[in-house]
Each structure stands twice: as structure tokens, then as C-alpha cells.
Amino acid sequence: MKNTLITSVVFGILLIVCGILVAKYPSSLNGFKSIDKDRFESHEVQNAIKFISISLIIGGFVAISGSTVLSITNSMKYIFWILLGAILIPLLCYLYQYEKVLTEKEKVKFYFWVILACFIIVGVVFYKASRSPALSVQDGFIDISCYRFYDHIPNKDVSEIYLVPKLPPIRKRSNGIAVNETRLGYFETNKNEKIKLYSKSYRGPYIYISTKDNKYIYINYADSTKTKQVFDNMKKQIKK
Helix, strand or coil: CHHHHHHHHHHHHHHHHHHHHHHHCHHHCCCHHHCCHHHHCCHHHHHHHHHHHHHHHHHHHHHHHHHHHHHHCCCHHHHHHHHHHHHHHHHHHHHHHHHHCCCHHHHHHHHHHHHHHHHHHHHHHHHHHHCCCEEEEECCEEEEEECCEEEEEEHHHEEEEEEECCCCCEEEEEEEEEECCEEEEEEEECCCCEEEEEECCCCCCEEEEEECCCCEEEEECCCHHHHHHHHHHHHHHHHC
């Protein structure tokens, strides 16, 4: 948690520094430096650069203040959304302001690259989310990761490890993703119990791990045979 906080604060400081540098050296801003001198010095372009500079600084403060609050309230599992907001604020402001100062011909090229970037980002997200969970037991810890979700659990903090045939009835998704049969992140059961899923199939079995600090984790793979193999290997490693 401490390392995540430090990383988030450093990231926020970098955004603020970038905002100050954009204000001080506006001609270095990517995209704007290709604009001819007369247009660059126009009131419209200078205002656009000013807004981008301010948005970078705001994004930096969002990253710093948001991560600090999450650290104090022990809610660092939401850090992804704080950092995403810190990135999106200046990014969307940049795209909006940059589009305003382009000529009609330049806008066609601009829209093409934006649409292409969106397709690439969506493709990368789906690819990463579609990958199987990675689970390893080493150096006294159980490490589980898939996409942007991860757990680093000391063996001594594990209360139970079972192979269960099915999940408890799920009421809603609280902080996770659900695409086809993939379910990753935090969900709530019908009994208002929070569970964490690394699930690639609606069919069991599932590896169930509970910890002394009341974490309830379920893991499975598209191939049920692999789920059983991973469970057997994990039990052997923990007993060593």
C-alpha cells in the first residue's frame, strides 16, 4: 500500500511539473508546435494551451489528494479510478482544445488518429482481460493477478483454501469487470458479502481462498482440469 501511495504521489507531481512546463514553454507542446507562427500566437491557441496547462495541474492534484485519502481510509483498491481520472482530465482537455484550433483538413486527420487510438486501447483492454489468472506460491506468499487486479497474500494470513463446486449467488458487481464469462474484481453476494473474483468460466470448480482479514477470493480457469491442477500445485507449495 505504501509503495502504491508513493507511486501515485510521484505521478501527480510529474503531472503538475508537466503543467508548469507547458505554461512556460508552450511551443514544446506536441501538436501545437506544428502550427504556423501567426496561428500559434493567436488568442484562441494561447487560451487552449493555458487550459491544457491548468488541466495537467488539476490532474496532478487529483492523483496526490485522491491517493492520500484512499491511503488514510484503507481503500487503495480504488486507486485505479483515481489515477484514471488524473490521466483523463488533461487528456480530454488536450484533445478538446487541440481540435478547436485545427483547420477542417487537419481535423479529418485528427479524428482518424483518435478513432484508431480508441480501437487500439479497447483491443488491449479486451486482450489483457481475456488472459487467464496468474497464480504462484513462492517465498511465503500467494500471488494472484489478472488484468489490473492483483493480490499478494502471506501464507500465514490464509484461513482456508478449498476447491468448491460453485460460487455463492452474486447480487451485483461493485468494482470489477464482467465480459462474456470473464469476471474480475469485486462483487457482492445476495448476503451482502464482498468477494473477489478471478473467474474465466461460469462452470466450476473454483479455488476458494479466505484470509484472516476477511478477504474471500474465488479463482477458476476456462478449463476445469487446469483449475484442479493449479489447486493441487498450490496446496503442495503451501505445505512445504
